Each structure stands twice: as C-alpha cells, then as structure tokens.
Amino acid sequence: MTPPTVLIVNGSLGGAQGNTAELLALIEEQLMARARVTHLELVREPTLDRILAEVAGADAFVFGTGTYWDSWGSPLQRFLEMTAHTEGDAIWVGKPAGVVVTAHATGAKEVVSRLLGVLNVYGLLLPPFSAMAYTYANHVAMPHANDHLRNEMWAFDDGAVLAHNVLEAVGSVRDWRPWPNNSGQHGAKWLHTYSERASGQA
Secondary structure, eight states, X not given: OOOOEEEEEEXXXXXXXXXXXXXXXXXXXXXXTTSEEEEEEGGXXXXXXXXXXXXXXXXXXXXXXXXXXXXOOHHHHHHHHHHGGGTTOTTTTTOBEEEEEEESSSSHHHHHHHHHHHHHHHTOBOOTTOEEEEEHHHHHHXXXXXXXXXXXXXXXXXXXXXXXXXXXXXXXXXXXOOOOOOGGGTTOOOOOHHHHHHHHHO
C-alpha cells in the first residue's frame, strides 16, 4: 500500500530556522513512520504553480506559523491570497489538516481558531485534536508546573498527537459536497461609488 503524502506548509517568517520549524520537525518525525512528507517553506516565496502542484499531490496537510501582531505570518497570508481562487476545489476537499501556531506569550490560540475557520472554507477536514498553540511562556513554565497545570497547557510533545490524528483521518471515503462559492469572482472589484461619482461630474 502506498503511504499517504503529507504536505507541511511552514508559513512562519523564520522559515526553516524559526521556532515553528522546531515544532514542525517533531511532527515530521512522527509522520515519517507512516507517510511521505513534502514541504513548502513559504518565506522562500514558491510560485503558484509549485504551490498548486504540491497541494494537488498531498493527501493531508500540516500548517505552521508564528504569531505576528495577533495574526499569522505574512508568508502564510500571501499563500492564502494566492490560493483563494481554489477554495472548494478537489485539491483540498476532504483532505485532513493540522495546525500549529507558536508565539512568545499570547495570541497564538486566537490565530489557531481563525486559521481553522479559513481552512474549513477551503474544504479541508479538521480531525479532533489536530490544532495546537505553543508559546515561549508554556515552554518556560512547563518544567515548573504541577501535574494539574501541565494538563492545562499544550506541551511540545503534543505535536505527536496532532500528527497521529491527521494520519488517522487520511483515506476516509465520504460524499463531501461543497456549497456554491464565489471563487470565479476572486479579486473582482465591486465598489465603484467614487469612480461613478467622479465620472458623473466630469
């Protein structure tokens, strides 16, 4: 049986040298026992053709990003803007995805929640316990926490659970049905008020 292909999408500004890459490396290690792993390092600005080819060839995804001013990294934002016209396409629909977000102290959980909403609209399947936020504050506090507090915080090794659950969701056959979307209108201008007023005054 051919192993599934999992595409790791690193949307952090730090790329392969950043904090998010450390967590993605743990996840990759767990995935490699059962899957083939491919990569998109978005800070290197891959072309749209390369992005779409990697996405089409993947059976599952893990998205990673840092937190920057309460949002994901600009490389991931660029990725989403470049691929917005493909939302609901077969290259996404029903494929499982995991999400990891890092931050120094706060904001990562909010980024996780927002990104899951975007990925759902793309048509991706979101397995249980497949998204986590890991902060520098967690990292420093964990060795000093009691058992109760440890169970209240994400730990670095929770990435292994994320990897497992993403793989468990691969290959499930279901009759997914996308709702109508406006992907054909991606980038279309809809606001003309000023232009029309200016034209009328000319």
